Amino acid sequence: MTSTNHRLSQILGHLGDIYQYMGIEERFRALAYTKAARTIDNLKDDITIYIKNNTLEDIPGIGESIAEKIIEFVHTGKIRKYEELKKKVPLELLDLMSVSGFGPQSLRQIHSELNITTRAQLIKALEDGRISKLKRFGAKKVENMMRGLKLQKQSQERILWWQAKEIGDRIKAELGQLKEVRKIEVAGSIRRGKETVGDIDILVSCAPAHRKKVIQAFTLLSNRKMVIAKGETRASILINDFDRQVDLRVINAQEWGAALLYFTGSKEHNVYLRTLAKQEELKINEYGVFRIKDGHKVAGSSEEEIYRVFGFQYIPPELREMNGEFELAAKGKIPALIELGEMKGDMQMHSTWSDGAMDIEALARHVMEHYPYEYIVLTDHSVSSRIAGGKDEKSFRKQFVEIDRVNQKLGRQLIRKGVEVDILPDGSLDLKDDLLVEMDWVCASIHSGFAHDNTSRLVKACQHPLVNCIGHPSGRLIGKREAYGVDWKKLFSVAARTGTAIEINAQPDRMDLSDTLARQAREAGVMLTISTDSHSAENFSFMKCGTTVARRAGCEASDVLNTKSWKEVEAFVKRKRKKQNRKP
């Protein structure tokens, strides 16, 4: 429906860019197309309705010439002028026009004199000195261009959710100190818990008279690098952390729910709500929900209220990805998503015995002081993880004695005996069964052979009666290392059948299982664990990262083993040993 508007708006926007590229003689046309693109993207009704009613030219900014193009697009799916022009310009370079050091004139010269059409060719020509030989391209300009390119690349990259969340929380705390700020929230992909984040979105409500002051304070935040834009109700800055962009929107208190819903997204989730609204003769935007016929406001102050208007249960931000959430909400079947406070233990961590930074006693005391856990499982590495200081059977037996000593000193059975045992290339384990059988919890992981499909190794590990969990199952490191190949369907079915848990590793660059895989695992009946894989004191706080992944996977507490008491963990271990006919 609005997808026609969207596609049309994109093409008109590209035309605007092309005219801008063509230079100063075309500047009015450039402006007209850019504006028309924006207008059409914000239209409530499908553009075809305007054509039918012959009201195209009533839309502000749509003159005769653009109206013709629109009609052509709706009838033929194309705009001939666009097809023609896009053959003449280096399309891939057009989004560089706004980057410092570039600009239409420079790009045209580079294109016509060096026949460069792609970003890669451009970088090469900058590096091998061809560009600095062009007229009007001095060393200083070239340097500026290089810097511009680097910055643009950085801003295009995405950062980890955890990093973005820290930035968002910091800004929320700093700006929230302003007494004029009534409510403040971090919205966008951070609020939804997406594993990587593009930019940071902050929403503030305040009295209209205080907007100016709030926006001023935002542009003066302690970690700002530069101000990108500043208006009456919004502003954007770049901050020093990862050169990230932060967008601020300032709204009135009675618009809070509508604005929060809008700026939390996802875009697809919002678009669907808009479609529904239209069917019910309503209009939804960042200011509220309104009756179309008389403009009467039906809802807007809270998200709950807005969902209710459409007959939906409240949908938590982590589920707003057009992933079946509306079907569930309509039936009142949104899961009671797992909460951080429901975690009763942490089941993967490393001490100085392998590659951790804290000795066992310090680690235990840190946990006791900061976390309400009933248990933690110490899982140092096994022998073949040499770089990680992996230990042999003798060392683990010594460690058992140390664990007993610390527990006794603490006066409670906080620390449980575990291991992160290596799964060897043939799928066998790195430690003998007669040691593993004495462990309270055995987590098995792959630390080698990342280039292969590892399904058979993981399946074999699951079939081992003494393996209770598969650690960081995909092996990915976000932005650094791809996951190895795994037939997930097969693995999940074997894990469910054998009573083997699968880990959601809560390290921010792992999030492994990912949200999508964790969802599949849950649906296959696999018991999950969420563990921080802590190597130092601060790492324990990553649990929040893990519960966020689980929430996005639709998990309730009952889907995650370490929301349960240690007694139930023991029962889980016993069941598998018994089933696989190997008693301790």
Ligand code: DGT
């Ligand atoms: P990101 O920043 O790439 O990680 O992802 P988001 O989801 O934070 O996206 P962003 O920052 O572009 O926009 C924040 C929210 O604002 C987005 O989730 C939904 C809403 N939004 C932005 N642009 C549009 C739009 O054109 N239409 C609709 N319906 N919503 C939008």
Ligand code: CA
């Ligand atoms: Ca964002």
Ligand code: CA
């Ligand atoms: Ca944004």
Ligand code: ZN
């Ligand atoms: Zn590991």
